[in-house]
Amino acid sequence: MTKLMVLAFCILVLLNIIACVPSSSAAPLLGNNNVTKVESYMLQNGLGQTPPMGWNSWNHFGCDINESLIRDTADAMVSTGLAALGYKYINLDDCWAELNRDSQGNMIPKASTFPSGIKALAHYIHKKGLKLGIYSDAGNQTCSKRMPGSLGHEIQDAKTFASWGVDYLKYDNCHNNGISVRERYPPMSEALLKSGRPIFFSVCEWGKEDPATWAKSVGNSWRTTGDIKDNWHRMTSIIDVNDKWASYAGPGGWNDPDMLEVGNGGMTTEEYRSHFSIWALAKAPLLVGCNIQAMDNITYELISNSEVIAVNQDKLGVQGKKVKSNNDLEVWAGPLTNNKVAVILWNRSSSNATVTASWLDIGLKSETIVDARDLWEHSTKSLVLGKISVELDSHACKMYVLTPKRS
Ligand SMILES: *[C@@H]1O[C@H](CO)[C@@H](O)[C@H](O)[C@H]1NC(C)=O
Ligand SMILES: *[C@@H]1O[C@H](CO)[C@@H](O)[C@H](O)[C@H]1NC(C)=O
Ligand SMILES: *[C@@H]1O[C@H](CO)[C@@H](O)[C@H](O)[C@H]1NC(C)=O
Ligand SMILES: *[C@@H]1O[C@H](CO)[C@@H](O)[C@H](O)[C@H]1NC(C)=O
Ligand SMILES: *[C@@H]1O[C@H](CO)[C@@H](O)[C@H](O)[C@H]1NC(C)=O
Ligand SMILES: CC(=O)N[C@H]1CO[C@H](CO)[C@@H](O)[C@@H]1O
DSSP: OOHHHHHHHHHHHHHTGGGGSOOOOSSOTTTTOOHHHHHTSOOOSOOOSSOOEEEESHHHHTTOOOHHHHHHHHHHHHHTTTGGGTOOEEEOOSOOBOSSOOTTSOOOBOTTTOTTHHHHHHHHHHHTTOEEEEEEESSSBOTTSSSBOOTTOHHHHHHHHHHHTOOEEEEEOOSOTTOOHHHHHHHHHHHHHTTTSOOEEEEOSTTTTOGGGTGGGTOSEEEOSSOOOSSHHHHHHHHHHHHTTGGGOBTTBEEEOOOOOTTSSSSOHHHHHHHHHHHHHTTOOEEEOSOGGGOOHHHHHHHTOHHHHHHHTOTTOOOOEEEEEETTEEEEEEEOGGGOEEEEEEEOSSSOEEEEEEGGGGTOOTTOEEEEEETTTTEEEEEEESEEEEEEOTTOEEEEEEEEEEO
């Protein structure tokens, strides 16, 4: 075979993974579910080599969505420059479909709010260089009870989504009749792999059955917690739960502590800066959840920080984690490519505090000398030795990338 033929073959295998795995019997997937078999191979859709970035409608708009909102949001993603920074996915959440399937059992877009259909919307979004995400549920209704779920319709719905040009599926966990998530999520994963289109699979079972321990073979990301809320307490408690699963994340499969609330108004600027910094360090999906069309300058400054985004998208793909905690004064850190280290000093207490990270806390030898790049000040302090220490307002953080010079 020529090199070109080998390359073409590899691409075909990647796009059409079914060719490489034992095919299942023709019986309905749910009825004849064989979890062991599905889990015997890793999810091989080639997606999610770095955490996904984009936008999702839920945190700001809930069920009040329609095709003009989605198109306008896509326009704003491009015109603000956010798309060029990596925010590619424009994701619909709940409430895009009619409650009832058509006479052939297909899901249909809600005529009153998506009159042009999802295929036309995908076309519009693809023309802008962006990708379209959609939403369904591993039960027989979605959480809003305004849409059918995909339980028992996995193959049909995956084919429908692929035929529309969908690039991402968030798969929720409501109205599931108490059936284990380990039975309900793999059939959709397999159906997507066989759909003929690479579709990022976002497992959203809220951390119910410790998905970090099994979902890497099923999805490209898995929620580790219940829903985020737009307040400090919920944001901090969610990221602590997510942190426990740090060692399971990596290229192709990420822990998901839920979507961003930055810009929705329930936290202070320093709290949102902490939220964005920690999500980036934890290699969480960066799915903006505010109204992009009306965001203020501070929100834009936070979510468009290319140095913070670069930590999230670092090719090494190791989730940064909490390495030190002392009365709400915390150090979070993780390795990056080229022996760099990302570190966050975070004061979660209710008053000013000095937070210190010593090199031994964050995986550097104590004699190492680094250049410390402050990712929010966009300034570099040269030749720092042994530790880095900073005074912080309540709930504020500092985020650095440390580049070792010699040791
Ligand atoms: C599931 O699949 C595996 C591997 O193909 C097979 O060994 C096993 O017998 C199957 N189990 C059931 C319950 O069908
Ligand atoms: C579409 O949704 C947005 C956000 O909820 C709303 O402001 C707008 O009025 C809606 N447009 C139509 C045509 O319904
Ligand atoms: C939901 O699905 C289950 C099968 O898993 C079925 O028994 C039940 O009747 C369904 N409920 C509704 C309201 O469709
Ligand atoms: C927000 O940013 C825009 C564009 O950079 C600028 O024209 C405007 O003055 C800023 N507004 C405030 C309140 O800083
Ligand atoms: C600490 O507290 C003082 C007095 O409340 C305040 O002026 C100062 O800006 C605070 N922040 C830092 C980082 O020192
Ligand atoms: C809760 C807590 O640890 N608060 C601390 C915040 O920082 C100040 C200054 O270092 C300490 O005095 C507080 O105890």
